[in-house]
Each structure stands twice: as structure tokens, then as C-alpha cells.
Amino acid sequence: MHIDRFSEVSDRYKVIFLDSYGVLINHRGLIPGVVECIARLRAEGKHLRVLTNNAARSAQAASRRLVKYGLPGFPPEEIITSGATTRQFLQQKVRSGKVAYLGTAAAAEYIIGAGLEAIPVAEVDMSRIDDIKAIAFLDDEGYDLNTDVNRVINLLRQSQAPVVVANTDLLYPVTANDVALATGSIARLAEYVLGRQFVKFGKPAMQMFQLGLESVGRELTDVSLSDILMVGDTLHTDILGGNSFGIDTALVLSGNTRRESAATEIQSSGIFPDYVCASIGE
CATH class of the missing domain: 3.40.50.1000 (HAD superfamily/HAD-like)
Structure with a gap:
């Protein structure tokens, strides 16, 4: 299984949809390199949205939680929740x-x-x-x-x-x-x-992806599906949802999907990401 460098993958897209748990944070806290990665993406003019299946928190609460973990700069309007x-x-x-x-x-x-x-x-x-x-x-x-x-x-x-x-x-x-x-x-x-x-509701259902697209469309009027990359750690939600919506997908191995079992899980599920990356921080 080929492992892509996220910095090279993200260069190809104007818009990055990011799952929260497993992409930005995990059970240890903030994933190493994430702060630097987000800063780089913003400096490059990328349009970012966090799409999270955590239904218990509002976008405002999710924004505050990321700050608590050490990742400032995601305002509520950039966070789409299944709630x-x-x-x-x-x-x-x-x-x-x-x-x-x-x-x-x-x-x-x-x-x-x-x-x-x-x-x-x-x-x-x-x-x-x-x-x-x-x-x-x-x-x-x-x-x-x-x-x-x-x-x-x-x-x-x-x-x-x-x-x-x-x-x-x-x-x-x-x-x-x-x-x-x-x-x-x-x-x-x-x-x-x-x-x-x-x-x-929530990934892999289409509503969150559509809301994400509509949100970005208020900033980037000519956005198309080919401009968007969905980054997630779970095949059956993030990757399946992105594939079904018609956008490219990157599976990261910093959350639910482990490096040693990723190839087997991809083959057995029939859910194929366009890229596989160690994490967005590498």
C-alpha cells in the first residue's frame, strides 16, 4: 500500500474537508504536526471546513474544544456538525x-x-x-x-x-x-x-457534505466538486461519504484505521480512498 505525503496531496485542491477526531485530534490529544499543517493550508489560501459526526456539540462548542486542545482558528462557521x-x-x-x-x-x-x-x-x-x-x-x-x-x-x-x-x-x-x-x-x-x-445524519449521509459545499460556495463562487478533498480516518463514514458525494478522498492512519490493517480493510470493504496518508501532520 502506497503512503502519500499529505502536503503533496493537498496542493491539488482549493477546498479541504476535515474530519475532527482522528484527523485533528485523537485519544492522545492534538495530533503532531496539525497546527503547522493548518497554518500552511491557510497561508496557501485553502478553504477549510471541519465535518464532524459528533452530534453532542454545537459548532460553537466544537470550536472551543479545538482551542482547548491547542488548535485555534476554526470559527463556528467553518464547522459542520451532524447535530x-x-x-x-x-x-x-x-x-x-x-x-x-x-x-x-x-x-x-x-x-x-x-x-x-x-x-x-x-x-x-x-x-x-x-x-x-x-x-x-x-x-x-x-x-x-x-x-x-x-x-x-x-x-x-x-x-x-x-x-x-x-x-x-x-x-x-x-x-x-x-x-x-x-x-x-x-x-x-x-x-x-x-x-x-x-x-x-452525519457522514456518510449527503447532508453534511452539501452543507459544507454551500458554506464554501459563499466564499468561493466558482467551486466545483473536483476542487474538494475529504480527509478522514474512517472508511465507512468519511471515505464512503466523500466517494458517494463525488469528491476525492484521503484516508489518514492517525485515528480509527490502523496502518497494519488498512490495506486489508480497504480491500474487504470495497471502499477505496484516492489517497492514503500517515496523517495530515506528516
């Missing part, structure tokens, strides 16, 4: 009523809002299912993996309310070698056992 796309859907499709959710109260306040009443799945009155106008898988924390997952399955069996998945990630790293189940895994399990299809 923002989920919120937009709920505002348009579910204008009033209760939304039952799996996740943290902070995620629910940010994503649901807009006049809707957010209620944790654990507190749903199962004798009044008709009060629930939507069900949302929001965040990787804030619920009991056994009790509340079983409860949401039973809620879904009885309710025909629309179901939204704000974060489609299947796993998230907790150490250098270990991972934990993410919200997307719980939602996929529920889809399988119930034979239903939920409305999904």
Missing part, C-alpha cells in the same frame, strides 16, 4: 410535541430545541406512546446500554413516529487499542431487529 443537520430536520418535519431520545441532556437541548419537548427514553410513559412525535438517537453517553436500549426497542415496536440518527458512527476509540459501541451501532441493531429504516 446541526438533525436539528434542521426536526424543525422542518416535527414542529411540536415530544421527542424521545437516547443521549445526554446537553445533546438533546442543542439538537431538539426549537419548541419541541425532549424527553429521555427512560422517562417515556409507555401508556401514552401517541404523545411521542419523534425518536432520536443522539449521543454515545447519557443512557444505560442495557435497560434504555431495551426500552427504546419496545418503544419503537409500538410507535410509528419518525426516527432520526444524529451520529452514524459505529465505534469510537477509548484507548490506543480499544473501542466502544457508538450510537450508530445501537441504531443499526434496532433497524435490524425491527425491520425498519431510520433517517440518518
